[in-house]
Amino acid sequence: MPGPDPVPAAVLAIVRCPLCRGTLAVRTHSEAPAVRLACVACGREFPVVDGVPWLTPEDALKA
Numbered sequence: 001m002p003g004p005d006p007v008p009a010a011v012l013a014i015v016r017c018p019l020c021r022g023t024l025a026v027r028t029h030s031e032a033p034a035v036r037l038a039c040v041a042c043g044r045e046f047p048v049v050d051g052v053p054w055l056t057p058e059d060a061l062k063a
């Protein structure tokens, strides 16, 4: 299980969705990738691997 703070708040404060520049929020799922950053604007999700957000359009998961 991921910890309560899988992505540091300092990171969340600066990262943006690469597709629409919306802000991102941590979302956890039961299936892999379990930790993702979800764009609050367009709904796309990006995997977080070992605490590192993969914020490239190619890594975007369908909402």
Ligand SMILES: [Zn+2]
Residues within 6 Å of the ligand: 017, 018, 019, 020, 021, 022, 039, 040, 041, 042, 043, 044
């Ligand atoms: Zn977006």
